Amino acid sequence: RWRAGGGACCILSFCSRRTAAMSTLLIQQPQYAWLKELGLKEDNEGVYNGTWGGKGEVCLPCSLPSATCATLEEYNETVIKAKEAWQIWADIPAPKRGEIVRQIGDALRKKIKLLGHLESLEMGKILVEGVGEVQEYVDICDYAVGLSRIIGGPILPSERPGHALLEQWNPVGLVGIITAFNFPVAVYGWNNALALICGNVCLWKGAPTTSLTSVAVTKIVAQVLEGNSLPGAICSLTCGGADIGNAMAKDERVDLLSFTGSTSVGKQVALKVQERFGRQLLELGGNNAILVFEDADLNLVTPSVLFAAVGTAGQRCTTARRLFLHESIHDEIVAKLAKAYAQVCIGDPCESGTLCGPLHTKQAVEMFLSAVEQAKCEGGTVVYGGKVIDRAGNFVEPTIMTGLAHDSPIVHKETFAPILYIIKFKSEEEAFAWNNEVKQGLSSSVFTKDLGRIFRWLGPKGSDCGVVNVNIPTSGAEIGGAFGGEKHTGGGRESGSDSWKHYMRRSTW
Numbered sequence: 001r002w003r004a005g006g007g008a009c010c011i012l013s014f015c016s017r018r019t020a021a022m023s024t025l026l027i028q029q030p031q032y033a034w035l036k037e038l039g040l041k042e043d044n045e046g047v048y049n050g051t052w053g054g055k056g057e058v059c060l061p062c063s064l065p066s067a068t069c070a071t072l073e074e075y076n077e078t079v080i081k082a083k084e085a086w087q088i089w090a091d092i093p094a095p096k097r098g099e100i101v102r103q104i105g106d107a108l109r110k111k112i113k114l115l116g117h118l119e120s121l122e123m124g125k126i127l128v129e130g131v132g133e134v135q136e137y138v139d140i141c142d143y144a145v146g147l148s149r150i151i152g153g154p155i156l157p158s159e160r161p162g163h164a165l166l167e168q169w170n171p172v173g174l175v176g177i178i179t180a181f182n183f184p185v186a187v188y189g190w191n192n193a194l195a196l197i198c199g200n201v202c203l204w205k206g207a208p209t210t211s212l213t214s215v216a217v218t219k220i221v222a223q224v225l226e227g228n229s230l231p232g233a234i235c236s237l238t239c240g241g242a243d244i245g246n247a248m249a250k251d252e253r254v255d256l257l258s259f260t261g262s263t264s265v266g267k268q269v270a271l272k273v274q275e276r277f278g279r280q281l282l283e284l285g286g287n288n289a290i291l292v293f294e295d296a297d298l299n300l301v302t303p304s305v306l307f308a309a310v311g312t313a314g315q316r317c318t319t320a321r322r323l324f325l326h327e328s329i330h331d332e333i334v335a336k337l338a339k340a341y342a343q344v345c346i347g348d349p350c351e352s353g354t355l356c357g358p359l360h361t362k363q364a365v366e367m368f369l370s371a372v373e374q375a376k377c378e379g380g381t382v383v384y385g386g387k388v389i390d391r392a393g394n395f396v397e398p399t400i401m402t403g404l405a406h407d408s409p410i411v412h413k414e415t416f417a418p419i420l421y422i423i424k425f426k427s428e429e430e431a432f433a434w435n436n437e438v439k440q441g442l443s444s445s446v447f448t449k450d451l452g453r454i455f456r457w458l459g460p461k462g463s464d465c466g467v468v469n470v471n472i473p474t475s476g477a478e479i480g481g482a483f484g485g486e487k488h489t490g491g492g493r494e495s496g497s498d499s500w501k502h503y504m505r506r507s508t509w
């Protein structure tokens with residue numbers, strides 16, 4: 001069903017202002033009864049340190065039943081409880097910790113549909129993406145179970161007779177995890193599963209606008225910990241806004257701070273952590289490009305670009321925002337894309353068949369509009385979209401713009417909305433250089449059949465990003481590989497490969 005608009009939106013259209021009556025209404029409506037299966041109520045507490053609390057404000061005054069935030073005192077208490085819990089957790093052998101993580105993965109499996117649905121409802125991403133995100137948490141749990149039996153350091157040749165030289169990896173202690181609204185489950189999962197098998201305890205602060213998802217996930221994890229007679233504070237939660245984020249960044253007791261979010265907020269966090277010589281893992285913004293050469297399989301290009309630019313309504317850090325087309329195929333691809341964009345079903349993210357849901361907030365809609373205006377001022381032409389959709393909720397038209405210079409200010413800016421800037425190029429040198437000329441360095445893709453070009457793209461003078469794709473789109477990542485990016489993307493690596501080393505400190509014997 002390819003159509004625009006239509007369909008009663010789940011929550012986002014109801015959400016103009018939260019009132020007590022409204023939240024009562026929602027959770028008591030039969031179609032939302034499943035929220036209770038996730039342990040959610042009309043009013044939810046957003047702090048967990050072995051017991052539930054949360055005396056702060058309601059995190060999201062405009063929504064479903066939201067959760068309360070932590071006060072700074074509660075944050076402090078939670079850190080104390082988490083540190084106490086570490087005393088117990090660090091003594092548990094790594095494979096046994098892996099067994100707990102296996103149980104967490106299994107518990108998530110049982111709730112995968114419900115959690116995915118909650119994510120759709122709260123974040124606005126389409127249902128398959130919501131469920132897919134929970135699947136990533138499940139998968140990284142499996143991955144971490146295996147890791148719990150194989151991580152370790154080498155025995156090195158000592159230069160001194162009769163001596164041994166070894167490396168041992170020990171947990172850092174307390175890992176603070178600050179996640180963003182757009183991936184409220186997977187990013188926590190990547191950090192949580194690895195941090196746990198390494199012997200760390202976790203303290204999570206999710207985005208205020210997705211606090212219910214954080215609460216529901218924490219309830220599932222807590223049940224596993226408590227079922228094994230372990231302290232719940234091993235996986236603590238303090239919902240909250242910037243005040244809790246600041247407290248975590250400045251806090252010497254937070255041994256590693258893993259932050260996912262915008263480059264501008266990430267920079268503030270990074271400076272605070274660096275000030276105390278703390279450890280950090282940063283996953284910040286991207287400004288990802290797809291390069292299409294004249295020899296590419298053009299049938300692959302349209303669906304790939306569409307998926308990368310419109311998926312999650314352009315609110316992925318790996319969303320394709322720049323499309324560089326060889327001049328010989330430019331007009332053909334632009335026409336094909338405009339046609340494909342016109343068929344995208346925009347609407348209720350919880351309805352199957354919808355490909356593009358709303359933006360997350362009203363502010364995002366404003367940013368979308370001002371980016372389109374700025375792009376026009378800088379010489380851009382709207383080929384498709386460019387407008388806000390006249391219906392309840394934060395819906396905008398996925399947008400294609402052409403005619404901009406590769407280095408115009410708006411093209412170098414990450415706008416978290418579905419806007420694609422299409423730019424013509426003449427040569428490989430030019431296209432590679434344009435890929436690399438932005439401040440961000442997260443994901444990149446080339447479409448070509450030329451093997452020499454592919455290896456140049458992957459090599460030292462090719463893409464400078466952390467994720468370098470060939471003949472597949474920029475978005476989407478496999479948990480088995482290290483995920484993250486260079487330059488203003490922050491340099492962190494999460495998930496697979498040897499990312500576990502971030503969560504440990506190395507000692508040389």
Ligand SMILES: *[C@@H]1O[C@H](CO)[C@@H](O)[C@H](O)[C@H]1NC(C)=O
Pocket residue numbers: 047048049050051052053054055074077078081
């Ligand atoms: C955290 O732990 C303390 C000490 O056990 C307890 O008094 C407090 O209620 C807990 N806070 C929350 C928000 O659960």
Ligand SMILES: *[C@@H]1O[C@H](CO)[C@@H](O)[C@H](O)[C@H]1NC(C)=O
Pocket residue numbers: 076077
């Ligand atoms: C945290 O709480 C402890 C115990 O209540 C107190 O001694 C300490 O001063 C508090 N620290 C901060 C930063 O609030």
